[in-house]
Amino acid sequence: MERCDVRVLIAGGGTGGHLTPVLATAQALRRADPDGEVIVVGRSGGVAERLVTDAGIQLETLDISGVDVSDPRSVARMLVRLPSSTRSARKLLKRMRPDVVVGGGGYVCVPVVAAARLQRTPVVLMEQNAYPGRATRLLARSARVVATSFADTRRHLPHARTVLTGNPIRPEVRALAPAALVSRCTRVFVTGGSQGARRINRAMTGCVHALLMEYPDLQVTHQCGTLDSEHVAAVAHALPPSLRSRYTVEAFFDDIGARMAAADLVVMRAGGSSLAECSALGRPMILVPYPYAGGHQAHNVAPYVAGGAAVAIEDAACTPERLMAEIRAILDDAARWRSMAEASRRLGRPDAADRVVELIEQVAREHATRTA
CATH class of the missing domain: 3.40.50.2000 (Glycogen Phosphorylase B;)
Incomplete structure (x- = not known):
């Protein structure tokens, strides 16, 4: 696979904290592969709508709510919307046909990664915290690799392949x-x-x-x-x-x-x-x-x-x-x-975004070789 052919869909950004590494990775992909295609998937009405578009990155949104597991009503709302969000994500994947789907953490990535599993699209997860969040713990088994920010994260994901990359930071920082x-x-x-x-x-x-x-x-x-x-x-x-x-x-x-x-x-x-x-x-x-x-x-x-x-x-x-x-x-x-x-x-790991990009490209190449 030529680098310019890589198409990447990055899902995440349910909160500002999750959006920062998602956006940093999208920008790093654009720099590394100007002819490639990068789309960020965020929550409709969420923080991603302004920040992603202001950065010149294509944005798609899903109708999905956050979830507070201590609140039964919040869990119920998420479960009600999840099938619809997953169907919307499948339509997006069929239209874009990404080489890799990246889950950037948070509830937004759950339906997108679920859709990628159904369509046999390889998945890379990013985890910014030492103890992985619920979405990462739920989805790690289905990912080709989890890019971690802390060495200790590995022991919390015993059944997943992890690579220590660091947490991508904003290019202006x-x-x-x-x-x-x-x-x-x-x-x-x-x-x-x-x-x-x-x-x-x-x-x-x-x-x-x-x-x-x-x-x-x-x-x-x-x-x-x-x-x-x-x-x-x-x-x-x-x-x-x-x-x-x-x-x-x-x-x-x-x-x-x-x-x-x-x-x-x-x-x-x-x-x-x-x-x-x-x-x-x-x-x-x-x-x-x-x-x-x-x-x-x-x-x-x-x-x-x-x-x-x-x-x-x-x-x-x-x-x-x-x-x-x-x-x-x-x-x-x-x-x-x-x-x-x-x-x-x-x-500090100021080159973390570049390391994540290398990992994404590696997974894309491996998948292309397997399906050739």
């Missing part, structure tokens, strides 16, 4: 030049993701005044999300002018990758995409894993803490006092801070 390490840590970036994280927000606002008073050259940039934006803005406004100028607050930054690259230390949750981008930029981290959604972020944290790139704080323990103590410990120890940055850089 990969292209960034991270700020050089100077004499010590003076720039802290705090984020709870696009929606914010109340625990992190309240801990940060509870200690920011004391931190700025204690460290006259400290700059704090805080993405707080919309939920707490009024509270965080009020805290910033109440600071004395000399401190307020060193505390930059917004509900959301469009250039979050650049903000991360410019930081000396990042305080955040432990989603797979955020960890992949932060480590690709070689930034030290204080991580507060999200305690819900099966606790998967606690698994994500482990290799970064063990590797010396991060400090972890349990969500319930993330008080202003604890967060200030962890930040202060890094600000006061330049050698430790530089060591954390180097460890983060070693753990």
Whole structure:
């Protein structure tokens, strides 16, 4: 099979976290194979509709809802829509005739991978978390290979073939030049993701005044999300002018990758995409894993803490006092801070999208040989 003949359908993006590696992989495929064909399948009305089309990637949508397994009504809605979504996916596969179907995680990929199995189209799965999500666990046996972001994922998928590729990151983040390490840590970036994280927000606002008073050259940039934006803005406004100028607050930054690259230390949750981008930029981290959604972020944290790139704080323990103590410990120890940055850089896999593309092309070639 010639590279220019490869047709790939990528399904995923039920959430923004799942969409980031899906879109990064689609863009990498386009760069590697400009004459090939790439289509992303997302949920009708979901986040993919704007982001994928803005990136110039062809988008198809399915009428499928998310599922909360703790809510019987949510499960019922998903089960009702699944047969229809699978039929729609089969029609799409028959029209496109992809060489490979890629499942990017999340509930959106379930009907598409099910349709691919029925039509004997080879499947590659991508898993961004250390402990695989429900969709990956359900579909792994039917995949030719699962591209993993963490080495530990392999033991949770004993009956599947796995390849450690890393988690694909956005090309605009990969292209960034991270700020050089100077004499010590003076720039802290705090984020709870696009929606914010109340625990992190309240801990940060509870200690920011004391931190700025204690460290006259400290700059704090805080993405707080919309939920707490009024509270965080009020805290910033109440600071004395000399401190307020060193505390930059917004509900959301469009250039979050650049903000991360410019930081000396990042305080955040432990989603797979955020960890992949932060480590690709070689930034030290204080991580507060999200305690819900099966606790998967606690698994994500482990290799970064063990590797010396991060400090972890349990969500319930993330008080202003604890967060200030962890930040202060890094600000006061330049050698430790530089060591954390180097460890983060070693753990980063900025070429993950290219590795996933190579895997997709390998599966396409193997399938073409078998069916020739």
